[in-house]
Amino acid sequence: MTTDPAHTSPLSLTVPEPEFRPGDKPDYSTTPIPRAGTVRRPEVDEDPEQFRELAYTIIRVLNRKGEAVGPWAGLVDDEMALTGLKDMMKVRAFDARMLMAQRQGKTSFYMQCLGEEAIACAFEKALRPGDMNFPTYRQQGLLISGGYPIVDMMNQIYSNERDPLNGRQLPIMYSSKEHGFFSISGNLGTQYPQAVGWAMASAISGDTKVAAGWIGDGSTAESDFHAALVFASTYKAPVVLNIVNNQWAISTFQGIAKGGSGTFAARGHGFGIPALRVDGNDYLAVYAVAKWAVERARRNLGPTVVEYVTYRVGGHSTSDDPAAYRPKEESDVWPLGDPIERLKNYLVGRGLWSEDRHTQYKAEVEAEILAAQKEAEEHGTLHAGGKPSVRDMFEGVYKEMPPHLRRQRQRAGV
Amino acid sequence: MTTDPAHTSPLSLTVPEPEFRPGDKPDYSTTPIPRAGTVRRPEVDEDPEQFRELAYTIIRVLNRKGEAVGPWAGLVDDEMALTGLKDMMKVRAFDARMLMAQRQGKTSFYMQCLGEEAIACAFEKALRPGDMNFPTYRQQGLLISGGYPIVDMMNQIYSNERDPLNGRQLPIMYSSKEHGFFSISGNLGTQYPQAVGWAMASAISGDTKVAAGWIGDGSTAESDFHAALVFASTYKAPVVLNIVNNQWAISTFQGIAKGGSGTFAARGHGFGIPALRVDGNDYLAVYAVAKWAVERARRNLGPTVVEYVTYRVGGHSTSDDPAAYRPKEESDVWPLGDPIERLKNYLVGRGLWSEDRHTQYKAEVEAEILAAQKEAEEHGTLHAGGKPSVRDMFEGVYKEMPPHLRRQRQRAGV
Amino acid sequence: MARMTMIESIRSAMHVAMDRDEKVVVFGEDVGYFGGVFRCTQGLQQTFGKNRCFDAPINESGIVGAAIGMAAYGLRPCVEIQFADYVYPAYDQIVSEAARLRYRSNGDFTAPITIRMPTGGGIFGGQTHSQSPEALFTHVSGLKVVVPSNPRDAKGLLIAAIEDDDPVIFLEPKRLYNGPFDGHHDKPVTPWSKHELGEVDEGHFTVPLGKAVTRREGSQVTILAYGTMVHVAEAAVAETGIDGEIVDLRTLLPLDLDAIVASVRKTGRCVVVHEATLTSGYGAELAALVQEHCFYSLEAPVQRVAGWDTPYPHAQEWDYFPGPRRVAEALTTVMEDV
Amino acid sequence: MARMTMIESIRSAMHVAMDRDEKVVVFGEDVGYFGGVFRCTQGLQQTFGKNRCFDAPINESGIVGAAIGMAAYGLRPCVEIQFADYVYPAYDQIVSEAARLRYRSNGDFTAPITIRMPTGGGIFGGQTHSQSPEALFTHVSGLKVVVPSNPRDAKGLLIAAIEDDDPVIFLEPKRLYNGPFDGHHDKPVTPWSKHELGEVDEGHFTVPLGKAVTRREGSQVTILAYGTMVHVAEAAVAETGIDGEIVDLRTLLPLDLDAIVASVRKTGRCVVVHEATLTSGYGAELAALVQEHCFYSLEAPVQRVAGWDTPYPHAQEWDYFPGPRRVAEALTTVMEDV
């Protein structure tokens, strides 16, 4: 060892801080946001090293005037755009209703995706039946836009007698193989390498199905994120690795997970995995990027990392009040706007939609949700009405109930 | 979901394979190796984004003629170079002796670092007393070049009555706080986030000490690699994160861990951590890069990833025979040569060393090692002579022995 | 003396420890600015600065791994795992590293860290916010495992844990954070402010690790419990009228075997209760020890009351939770067996 | 029928399973081209191609996580963890995911995976190549846990595990790979070729999970053992002359309680042996169950013989290992207690 006596000043710890805290006036007017239409669209089989810059920008299609512009535009036809708007409105109405239901004590817990609706709703349209999502708790949009029955979602949330999961799971931890929606885990990150494994299995089997992994900005810090990228990179798994960067992880701003890196998308580069960063509040952009990444997977070109830049407008969950750690107005001034408003403006601009039609549809979808809620509540809510059987508690731990569980069920008297 | 009926051809799994397997004639003549002296040397406080290319090249100082060239040359004076050669020769002689001792049944297990001596020996010179390494099992060079007593290393390897670890640890799992050598763990990767935590502690305490983490190419796949990079990136920990890429992880070639990424060094970029890739068989280059990274840490500029390109010439351990999975001649044709030969040529070229002096010193150091071995063996080998006490087995699980261990010790009758 | 909830007393413990020893640092997910999802670290960053209390990335292995490195440097990290259900990513660092460091380095390096985590069910948290993983730590030589049952003990034990020179797993029964929950989920819970053990010294004090305490003296049967189950046991005793002696273990590893043996030798009967799943739970160790050390005093087999061997279900929470009725049944059974 | 070592019979099991069902895939560290550090997967890649047997990156969490994803797709992965000591990074995926998937999705998704790992000491592997972590899995609802003690069982159990629709932890006592090691480390080990149970059917057969087998009938004391300890128990019985009935559990979870209870009711005495550390080891569960179910038949407390509560030391390996002498002592003790 050198015993170099040169004086060195004391070290100090860096702890990243968000720009604004309660009491501050949030202002993003100087935050650089690339203009819509300005980012190039590589071919899916282009050498990823040639478009590294796509991990450091934001792919956007909808401009301020509500027009679709640039090389990523033109992929969503009018019918799909209309469907997209309706899907997002349904998700929002659903969330609002269920949030209320939780407040009314009809269930224990709820998590909304307010402000992030475009991501799951548009992504789902890029998949084919048989493909598989490994979602987090904030991708209810996948189910709703995929046509999963709203009432079954509510039954699950209420843990009632019709709950497809028999009351075993926390509200919103859906599962639907049929709808390409892997059973949600409460444990962060674990599903990411599983998505890669599922995709590897498809490749091993000579199938044509692809998988999509989902993770939040905060959860990219989990070690399983690395496991997933290593496996995806090594075996060129046909998987899209989605990162939903909604700026917050409960009370922790994205900077704690991101550290000194430019973006989350850039994490893909260290693995030779191409990475795209997209405006998550722009339905058209999300769809275009999703389509690109899914096609890449489907053509056996390997994994893609996609970072969706968005903002978690609501609390983390019903157990959280964000006013304690961020300015209340922050979501209003957040520069990427509201995904529903933006797609609405686009459709209005194209003469396919109007304020009136919007108000009317909002009422329609709210009525639909309300009707579903009524139906679900006929089968019970968490603390009232129909319940899953206690006997069921002992089922499904194994395919066949082993003797010790049989004894315990007996002891429980059920 | 779209029900796009377009035909897609079946997917298939990619499983990377090494270029050569037993029976093949290994040939690296077309492998591009950057010429010595051609890679630039940024300032330690330069914006890391400005020198990303350093993660994709190989920093080299010693050219084929044995001259030190380019911007990374000139940091090792003649005395240090001579010391370096001697340190490496000592490590090699030590390894050879202990390998033999294991074959003779004097201990259970041994791991050599044949061909990789330059890395630990040169790195150690870049540290100051008080700094801390978190080594793997292949950094005996840190101890030897740091002046840790050879005989104590042997006592540990023999698990004899003088073993500083009282026979508790597998051979070569040294520990020496005094010598800045953290207790080696048999578990891969775990020590990497610990190094970051240690560095954070130094920063928290306003100290001036820095830490160095060590990991192998194969072990970068471990999830703790990610944990370390996340923490290092977020808190700008004063740590050097060393990756020793010796091409193999037991029988598995580096491609399985690396996957589609260009280099292991590049993994740092996703975290905004600067990354340097260096010729690990070039003592002068290793020292220059180590010095740079250590200085960066010491000046509170944050972590650096360093990848050392080298080759594991011997078996993984005494339990391994590499002939089963790679051509025997591969190490001979490996393009970066032998670190001892290369430094020797440099010193001979400078008139500071000669073939004769080399032969003579080799004999000297072998005699020194032999003498140490004799001394160590007086205190026992694994199956003969002095042993650590059985009673000690119950000590040190906790600071103070709790009652249940006391009872067990009693029951053991010791 | 002040009235404290268990959240407040835990916070007070960290405050006192940080105040006395600048080597104590606190970090974990959401523990910095916000003060933790259960607010146990509220105010610590404000008081001691970001250098000593800060938010961590969501990486439990990194949290514990970094803490081990810090401890090896000489600090005393006290880290929070947001829920005990999320400790598994850190399991390797805890088992292979923290627990073994002293031994494998022959004391050259040590890992005096405290790993706090809310544990147990009763809040409709479903299978990922309700687990009681203590037995996964009691099998690991080199760890200490602590489970407090009230604010006063929580503070004293936590200070002792932070000051301890070995790694301590500190499990906080979250259902006790606000009051002594006795398993009667349909009745309102008395707040700690109305409970004697909610009266806590504001300054420095410790409750020694490795010492159990008798919560209720009794003659007919020994009930071994910890955490929430201490209060459930109290309810069961009150309701059955069986004169149970309730031993609150407080520390599971190292265990206060003497206290247990003395009690069972006296009563001749034993019921072990915990919320964790039955098979290979810590109750197995307790039952095994009791039958070994008190065989000739036992008048009935040791009964175990525990969570069923299933994941913790959401809707059926109260059917899963081993409440007073199930403990009462076991008490009755153990009294019948003569 | 052929003579096989335990390595060969395990290899044969995977070969048979892969041959019958193309959904069976095998991967892990060094298991592809090289065939595994213990050579258990040798030849599988050559026979079935890189698509079905391949090397994995050194990331145990990734190995198990990917296997879960593959299983959810419809494959039947059989993965290797190089040493049981290295399973902890995968612990979260095993406990939170594989074990719970069927339950939490109400059968919508399942994880029929087999996780093989060499376990136990006796090869001077020190603390990181000698551990027996079975009790860390037996506490986890949703897992099955298997430990074979001989080549024939190993093959039949492994095929059963691969064919089983739930996740199975398959612990292979590495000290038994080449012969029935009885703990007499100073004597040469008979090879499996000289042992009846080294004679193994070359084709497909299964040994059902959840069924114990009596290795030796006896009248005086029941010895509950698994893996290496079955042979150690045989030696202890032979050396003490105590007429022990040796029950080889084979599957720890689910457990064949009926077989245990029948034996202990007959003998009235019980010794439990395992190599893992004592406290909260699986022996605790066994002792707890035996005292509960056989209380009125027991003439002495159940004795546990186990590894000490320390990390597995290198030099003191044979002082740590619970060999025939320690089992014999327990047998003598249990016979004395009348």
Ligand SMILES: Cc1ncc(C[n+]2csc(CCOP(=O)(O)OP(=O)(O)O)c2C)c(N)n1
């Ligand atoms: C392994 C694990 N650690 C911690 C938690 C607790 N937790 C639940 S959500 C959350 C924040 C996740 O943030 P992010 O990934 O950004 O997703 P978002 O909620 O913003 O969608 C945390 C820490 C958990 N569920 N699992």
Ligand SMILES: Cc1ncc(C[n+]2csc(CCOP(=O)(O)OP(=O)(O)O)c2C)c(N)n1
């Ligand atoms: C967690 C863990 N998994 C697996 C192993 C077994 N193992 C020991 S060394 C090794 C290969 C490591 O290769 P590399 O990181 O390249 O280091 P090298 O041996 O080449 O120096 C493996 C798989 C281990 N020790 N720890």
Ligand SMILES: [Mg+2]
């Ligand atoms: Mg987020």
Ligand SMILES: [Mg+2]
């Ligand atoms: Mg290597």
